[in-house]
């Protein structure tokens with residue numbers, strides 16, 4: 001085969017040398033516009049996994065690269081006068097120049113033709129090539145020739161950064177955060193050879209503008225950074241190696257994803273590789289790793305399917321299919337980490353204490369969890385757990401393990417929860433006339449006995465016509481309040497848990513069948529009239545709701561007050577106002593469902609007016625010493641609907657009205673929504689609201705392990721974690737999760753103690769069997 005790699009970066013060179021090594025009869029040329037052994041760029045970071053693969057594919061170059069590697073384990077964070085360090089993070093770095101020189105030499109030794117100082121303008125310049133590798137980097141001319149084929153999706157990120165270097169050598173991956181009059185700057189610093197460290201400085205567009213960095217030449221920017229980071233530089237100077245760039249050297253990161261990676265141009269097959277196909281932000285490592293992994297996979301597919309011209313289409317398809325998955329995984333983690341650095345100034349740096357700030361930074365990609373940090377540096381993590389427990393008012397003991405964050409108590413107003421786990425409200429559709437009966441007593445009671453710190457009953461409707469289904473709980477009469485009293489008393493006598501009541505009104509989603517008879521489907525008979533912010537049915541065939549008039553608004557307000565007054569007589573500890581999921585109050589908040597032209601429709605203040613009136617009214621009759629949370633749909637997942645930005649605005653309004661917490665859910669507002677599900681998928685909304693609005697939050701949604709809850713609470717992404725479906729599978733979810741992470745000091749109900757020891761012993765045995773392979 002005749003192969004031409006356009007671009008002699010890591011991707012083109014490594015692919016060239018691998019293919020030549022495996023099949024010397026291939027004719028391979030790498031075309032590079034720069035001069036030989038002339039490249040720029042500071043250090044690049046590799047993972048151990050990539051290095052292991054390189055050892056297998058080409059031990060010769062791998063040995064040279066490994067010799068030149070710098071390995072370091074520690075991360076150090078400089079923040080507000082503190083220096084914190086943790087270990088066990090394992091990075092390897094190498095100078096880009098060094099890496100490329102090793103690969104160039106290896107290419108020459110194997111007989112790959114290297115053509116330097118040649119700017120390839122088009123793939124059509126190589127008509128005799130069977131395969132053209134577009135390894136010409138992020139600005140790939142080759143990719144840009146076929147936008148309709150490759151479908152590049154480019155997003156320019158808001159932060160500005162500058163690549164600099166210094167001769168000061170750091171023995172840890174160092175992050176330094178500095179506040180200026182115009183905002184925060186951060187430096188990402190790592191040593192990559194025995195003389196040099198990479199020093200990337202990053203800030204927001206706003207700070208960049210206000211400091212006039214765009215008007216400075218490179219020396220001006222260097223002087224600015226040197227002055228700002230003088231403490232960490234300790235007299236060392238910063239340098240640039242991008243003197244070829246005109247004007248400001250501050251860049252914006254561009255995230256690139258391509259819809260397709262290969263194309264037949266009529267003469268040759270063209271395939272994208274490395275930065276030409278995808279980019280990953282430097283916040284979690286370098287694109288070099290991805291470029292090398294691409295080169296290895298394409299070679300692997302030729303080995304698997306045959307080093308033959310005829311196989312090229314099949315090879316390219318398999319290469320794209322496999323690499324796409326890995327690239328997406330890394331790009332996801334890179335996105336989380338990148339976003340953390342984009343919001344760090346306005347979200348975390350001014351609010352979190354240094355210890356929590358460090359934890360938040362370490363877990364920024366959300367690939368590193370609480371237990372993962374324990375594996376890396378148990379001492380550091382236990383120190384952090386002690387710090388966190390101390391903040392929650394616990395006296396830490398020196399013997400025995402400190403309780404991890406999810407098991408620390410939490411106090412709001414006069415209510416102290418024994419831990420941070422909440423059984424989320426879940427409609428059971430099993431009530432008659434809205435009454436709590438034995439089913440609810442056993443259902444909620446057993447979850448309280450199972451260790452959750454706060455157990456919510458399902459959405460409890462404020463009037464008969466406020467119900468979603470005929471099976472929903474209600475609180476509009478004394479008999480219903482009596483049912484709650486019995487439940488609350490049971491929980492308080494038998495468990496340390498607190499009880500929450502979620503008040504709600506179904507609005508346009510009311511008068512429907514029980515879930516197992518058809519979720520959201522209108523009743524066949526016995527329907528009651530519906531009301532909503534506007535006259536818009538939920539499903540096309542749903543009943544048409546009436547847009548609420550003044551009398552409706554007044555009546556429903558009174559219904560909420562009556563329900564809150566009744567709730568106050570039950571001894572329940574916590575009230576939640578349901579303003580999510582498309583029910584009545586949510587229908588006012590969303591522009592999709594609120595098209596009113598009176599004072600209750602329009603901008604944020606108008607749409608929130610009625611929900612806030614209801615909130616203030618129930619706050620006035622609910623005991624002062626007890627909290628009220630508000631559940632919001634923080635994302636409508638539909639164009640034109642509310643986004644997390646809107647939710648933050650509403651959260652600030654509820655905070656101002658006296659809400660104690662925002663329970664951060666999402667969706668179910670608009671039938672055609674397209675939510676993006678996944679592990680902890682709603683936690684970013686909680687993180688945003690808690691740390692930007694400054695109100696405590698409950699995170700909810702696909703939180704299914706202690707490790708998830710500990711990571712969220714420890715990082716300050718929420719104060720409490722609500723767990724719904726896992727509680728349906730396991731009433732004792734909290735107690736079982738404690739045992740699974742080796743915590744045996746969380747009390748079980750005294751009647752169940754014999755079960756506790758056996759459960760813990762069996763888990764320990766299973767763990768040992770898994771570790772040793774002996775059952």
Ligand SMILES: Cc1cc2nc3c(=O)[nH]c(=O)nc-3n(C[C@H](O)[C@H](O)[C@H](O)COP(=O)(O)OP(=O)(O)OC[C@H]3O[C@@H](n4cnc5c(N)ncnc54)[C@H](O)[C@@H]3O)c2cc1C
Pocket residue numbers: 006007008009010011012031032033034040041042043044045096118119120121135136137138140141163198273274275276282285286287288291
């Ligand atoms: C200048 C520079 C500095 C970098 N510094 C760092 C760093 O310090 N740390 C880090 O982690 N990552 C750094 N990166 C990013 C990282 O190196 C890339 O993710 C990685 O190099 C991707 O490899 P690649 O082979 O796909 O592309 P690149 O490394 O970008 O290589 C593309 C090559 O193609 C050549 N080329 C482009 N167009 C043509 C053309 N028309 N004709 C001929 N040749 C062409 C370019 O000169 C370049 O050598 C840097 C990237 C660049 C371009």
Ligand SMILES: Cc1cc2nc3c(=O)[nH]c(=O)nc-3n(C[C@H](O)[C@H](O)[C@H](O)COP(=O)(O)O)c2cc1C
Pocket residue numbers: 424425426427428458459502578580631665700701702703722723724725726
């Ligand atoms: C069966 C069921 C009923 C639910 N009913 C309610 C409800 O009454 N009120 C409410 O706010 N959310 C309700 N939800 C949503 C949950 O409280 C929770 O937000 C959602 O299930 C995501 O959490 P999970 O991933 O832990 O299940 C319900 C969820 C389920 C599975």
